[in-house]
Amino acid sequence: GQQVMQIxxxxxxxxxxxxxxxxxxxxxxxxxxWYKQRPGGHPVFLxxxxxxxxxxxxxxxxxQFGEAKKNSSLHITATQTTDVGTYFCAGQGxxxxxxxxxxxxxxxxxxx
Amino acid sequence: DTEVTQTPKHLVMGxxxxxxxxxxxxxxxxxxxxxxxxAKKPPELMFVYSYEKLSxxxxxxxxxxxxxxxSSLLNLHLHALQPEDSALYLCASSLDRxxxxxxxxxxxxxxxxx
Numbered sequence: 295g296q297q298v299m300q301i302x303x304x305x306x307x308x309x310x311x312x313x314x315x316x317x318x319x320x321x322x323x324x325x326x327x328w329y330k331q332r333p334g335g336h337p338v339f340l341x342x343x344x345x346x347x348x349x350x351x352x353x354x355x356x357x358q359f360g361e362a363k364k365n366s367s368l369h370i371t372a373t374q375t376t377d378v379g380t381y382f383c384a385g386q387g388x389x390x391x392x393x394x395x396x397x398x399x400x401x402x403x404x405x406x
Numbered sequence: 407d408t409e410v411t412q413t414p415k416h417l418v419m420g421x422x423x424x425x426x427x428x429x430x431x432x433x434x435x436x437x438x439x440x441x442x443x444x445a446k447k448p449p450e451l452m453f454v455y456s457y458e459k460l461s462x463x464x465x466x467x468x469x470x471x472x473x474x475x476x477s478s479l480l481n482l483h484l485h486a487l488q489p490e491d492s493a494l495y496l497c498a499s500s501l502d503r504x505x506x507x508x509x510x511x512x513x514x515x516x517x518x519x520x
Contacts, residue, residue: 339508386506393462396448
């Protein structure tokens with residue numbers, strides 16, 4: 295079955311430093327989504343990428359979808375303490391199955 | 407209304423109990439999902455409902471029984487659970503036409519089986 299891995303598992307940064315998490319799928323994806331889950335909270339949808347090579351920005355966050363549609367990345371510029379949480383990528387396979395498989399997640403801790 | 411509401415927020419149940427988790431949304435989403443999340447792990451898909459019909463069951467044990475009474479409601483009936491079933495149970499919904507869209511998650515039910 296489809297597997298989605300993320301690295302790193304955990305990252306601790308000083309406020310103001312940049313942060314990147316990488317997501318890799320074992321199979322080609324029709325689209326990939328990114329979610330943020332604050333400690334004690336629930337996943338919140340951030341963005342969806344559909345096209346090969348797509349790049350989208352949301353303020354300090356930059357999302358990329360790989361050319362082969364099997365990998366993706368999320369880059370945060372100049373982290374803030376409000377960025378603390380776990381970031382999950384979630385992919386839909388290209389078989390038409392309408393369900394997301396979540397990546398293993400990257401937990402971000404930001405030191406003020 | 408852009409929320410998914412889950413009740414109860416916390417539930418403690420014995421292994422012989424029967425309980426139900428409830429999920430409600432009024433966004434007109436016709437796809438609804440149950441996910442299970444253990445601590446420090448990603449959400450794991452359990453069930454998918456599309457237009458009130460069960461479309462995906464991820465080989466979930468029969469002690470979990472989903473139900474979708476109408477397009478706004480999703481239930482998860484629990485019976486004879488095991489302590490290892492303790493987890494955060496998340497309900498989500500999304501549009502179900504055209505390309506898949508982002509999920510809206512509820513705040514979850516934190517279940518403890520004793």
